[in-house]
Amino acid sequence: MPHADQKEDQAIHQIGDRLSAPKIRAMTPEAPCLPPPPTAKDPAPTPYLRGIKSFVKRAGRMTSGQNKAVQALGPEFLLPYQDHLLDLNAVFTPLPDEAPGAAHPVVLEIGFGMGEATAHIASVLPQTRFLCCEVHEPGVGALLKRIGEQDLRNIRICAHDAVEVIDHMLPLHSLDGVHIFFPDPWHKTKHNKRRLIQAPLIAKLAQRLKVGGYLHCATDWQPYAEQILEVLSAEPALRNRAAAAHPELLGYAPKPHYRPLTKFENRGIKLGHGVWDVVFERV
Numbered sequence: 001m002p003h004a005d006q007k008e009d010q011a012i013h014q015i016g017d018r019l020s021a022p023k024i025r026a027m028t029p030e031a032p033c034l035p036p037p038p039t040a041k042d043p044a045p046t047p048y049l050r051g052i053k054s055f056v057k058r059a060g061r062m063t064s065g066q067n068k069a070v071q072a073l074g075p076e077f078l079l080p081y082q083d084h085l086l087d088l089n090a091v092f093t094p095l096p097d098e099a100p101g102a103a104h105p106v107v108l109e110i111g112f113g114m115g116e117a118t119a120h121i122a123s124v125l126p127q128t129r130f131l132c133c134e135v136h137e138p139g140v141g142a143l144l145k146r147i148g149e150q151d152l153r154n155i156r157i158c159a160h161d162a163v164e165v166i167d168h169m170l171p172l173h174s175l176d177g178v179h180i181f182f183p184d185p186w187h188k189t190k191h192n193k194r195r196l197i198q199a200p201l202i203a204k205l206a207q208r209l210k211v212g213g214y215l216h217c218a219t220d221w222q223p224y225a226e227q228i229l230e231v232l233s234a235e236p237a238l239r240n241r242a243a244a245a246h247p248e249l250l251g252y253a254p255k256p257h258y259r260p261l262t263k264f265e266n267r268g269i270k271l272g273h274g275v276w277d278v279v280f281e282r283v
Contacts, residue, residue, distance in 0.1 A: 066141025073144045079131070081160035083168045091156055092129045104129050104154075105176035108208075110162040110196070111183060115143025120260040121179075122152050128176070130155045133162035166204050175208045178215045181259070185221035197228045199235070206237040209282035214241065217278045218259065220268050225252070225276035238280040253279040 062070075070078075079091060088106045105125075109132040112118040122130050132155060134140055140159050147155055158165055183196045197217060205215055215238065219225050229251050232238055242253035255277050265275055 062138045062141045065145055066138055069144035069148055070141050073148050077144060077147055077155060077157055078140075079156045079158045081158060081165065081169070085171045086169045088129070088131070088171075088174055091131070092154065095153060106131060106174065107177035107179060108162075108166075108170070108175050108205075109133065109179040109181075111180065112139065112143060113182070114139050115146050116262050117181060117260050118143060118155065119146040119150055119152060121258050122155050123150060124258050126154060128154060131165075132157050133160065133165055135159055135161065163201065163204075166201075166208060170208045172207050173210050175205075176210055176213045178205050178209065178213075180215075180217045182219055182264075183217075183224075185219060185224040187221065192227075195224065195227065197224070197231055199231055202231055202235050202238070206235055206282060209237075211282050213282045215280050215282075216253075216256065216259075218255075218275060220265065220273050220275045222274060222276065225278065228276075228278050232278060232280045235280075237282060239283045241279045241281050251278070253277045 076093075089101055089103060092104070094100050094102060105128045107128055107130050109118060109130055112132050112134050113136070115132075115134075118130065118132055122128075132143070134143070134157065137159070140157055143155070143157060146152070158169075180197065184194075186192055186194045202215075209215065215232065217228050217232070219228065233240065233251070240251055242249060243251055246252075246254060255275070256279065259277070261269070269275070
């Protein structure tokens, strides 16, 4: 049996072995070092302001027909995003019976969904050029398919965030109109801040409109319609087109002739849902 002194020596050696053994680090990352809290002399931290976004990217699968349309028609009708100003007259190829560089009205459309209304309006207004922003890939493919089926020549698609397109590609006073039809209403109160139609975006659009150019919004959600009317009314560079001509509509406008009733909208009307058009012009 080992003596008590021998047991003590063995215990000391075991402790030494443990101290000298290599340490194994955990595989989880170390917690980041947080900055120290501000002192009384430090300025208060600046709150982070979320920038405007014109979309929420949604999942979706393209059909074979939409894929074929992208391959066949994309090179002509898809306009790549660029960080410098466009010459809008040069973006569209002239029609067979017109001179190169001929000026035409240009309308920006923000968010065209599956392109049903866009294709209809482009066919009703063949002399107007439409620059259409949409990031939903099946929607882009669907509109390209309609372009091919209806032989439309007055549409160009930029599959990019419309806010960045406005900021970097569109010159001041370059647009004759803007269409924003049925943007996401973000029904829950806590999500209202995500709505597209807010003062900063409307100010940007007003700066890009020519004097007399128009901004046309439509929605089937009454609280959003009220917000749209309030925001546009507060922009000093815009004036309500319908206020004097249709006082009975309380600031809203009759549906313009060019905007079609989509299948979705018709279904809503049959269920008793309303649709509100708001049309303002640049002054």
